[in-house]
Amino acid sequence: MANTKKAIEEVTEKEIPRAAYEGVLTIDVDAQVESAQEQEDTRWHQLLNAHRTRKVLTGQLGGIEKLESGWMVAVTYYNGFRIIIPMNEMMINLSGDGRENADTLNRQVRIANNMLGCDIDFIIKDLDTKSRSVVASRKDAMLKKRQTFYIGEEGEKPLLYPGRIAEARVIAVAPKAVRLEVFGVEVSVRARDMAWEWMLDANEKFQVGDLIQVMVNKVEGTEPDEIHVEVDAKSPTANINKDNLRKCHRQGKYTGVITEVYKGTYFIRLDIGINAVAHSCNMSALPGKGDKIGIVVTRINDNYEVAEGIITRLIKRWK
Incomplete structure (x- = not known):
């Protein structure tokens, strides 16, 4: 009897892995868990x-x-x-x-x-x-990434060059500019070069941490610490302004938001999805940047892909 018990214990010991006796005792006897x-x-x-x-x-x-x-x-x-x-x-x-x-x-x-x-x-x-x-x-x-992507091996074409579309990280956003990191190079891009539509604030469309596609327009410098790059995020995306401009008609009345005011000219983003410019305002109290307004379109400017018109009413003050 004693010999039989000893034999069973020896067989059992051989069948059970050492992991069952050392370290963390797991439910699955074949598994090992690190502390x-x-x-x-x-x-x-x-x-x-x-x-x-x-x-x-x-x-x-x-x-x-x-x-x-x-x-x-x-x-x-x-x-x-x-x-x-x-x-x-x-x-x-x-x-x-x-x-x-x-x-x-x-x-x-x-x-x-x-x-x-x-x-x-x-x-x-x-x-x-x-x-x-x-x-x-x-x-x-x-500097290491610049060497790899903008300079590369001698005799070979670099991976990034003018005309190349590449991914970029959005690393900071201000109302009128977006800071990007394009494979080791920081670039500050104006909001108007980031999207076809005019924006009151770039934060409306871009957030820190986003990955976006950009077109590399210019690369200068032959050493890693001298590399200067210019990019824009408009070129890789479809220009919806052209299509949306067909929705707009002369003498049509539309609503929109004033994105900028410069020397008496109002730059407006209409709610129908197009950009508009107004040189005059038929109101006693002039509207300001960020205000919601009504506009009568007097002309469709296909060359600049904008509608032109007159601001006729203030719908809501921004601040």
């Missing part, structure tokens, strides 16, 4: 490999902080680990921000605040295994 510490070690090892190979990683810009040392840093997370990027390693394009006389750091922080929530690329510069802290550079990642 939280083991999972963290695996994720940290991935960061070590990325540091060694200078791999470009992507994370969401989650915060802007001032450290005790006085450093202003951007904060992102990758695989659960906190990554800090010094502000001078963010490679933020300051041209055209309208604050040329302000402190450089303040200008960088202001733009970075508007970028919160966007995806950014980075390369790990240094890490501490003991504290598991990571310092990275967005600048290094952007």
Whole structure:
């Protein structure tokens, strides 16, 4: 009897995997579950490999902080680990921000605040295994992408060139401009070059984190740190203004929103889906930007793909 019991125990021990006796006891005897510490070690090892190979990683810009040392840093997370990027390693394009006389750091922080929530690329510069802290550079990642996509291998055509349609990240949005990141190059595009329809505010159509298609119109520079790019988001999309213009008729009365007022000229986005211009207003109280108005169309301008008319009534004040 004793020999039979011993034989059964030996057979059972051989059939049950060692995983059932060590580590986490799983319902499925053939499965293995890593502990939280083991999972963290695996994720940290991935960061070590990325540091060694200078791999470009992507994370969401989650915060802007001032450290005790006085450093202003951007904060992102990758695989659960906190990554800090010094502000001078963010490679933020300051041209055209309208604050040329302000402190450089303040200008960088202001733009970075508007970028919160966007995806950014980075390369790990240094890490501490003991504290598991990571310092990275967005600048290094952007320069690497520029080399790959705008310069490429000697003798070969680059992947990005004038006339090429490419995807771009929306990294910040202002009322009259949208900041894009096009494969390592930051570009500020006027709202009127982002869509065929006139907009009161670019936030109506674009949000941080969006991926959009753009047409590359111009590429300048032969070195990664000299690359300058011009793009627009209108060209890759269909121009619906032409089709919608047929819905509009002379002496027709339509409603719309004033998107801009410049030197007595009103630029209007009609609710029927076309752009309109009014040079005069038959009202005692002049309307302003953002107001809902009524307009009588007096002319269809096919050359500029707009309707022209006279504002006849104010429907609703914007503010």
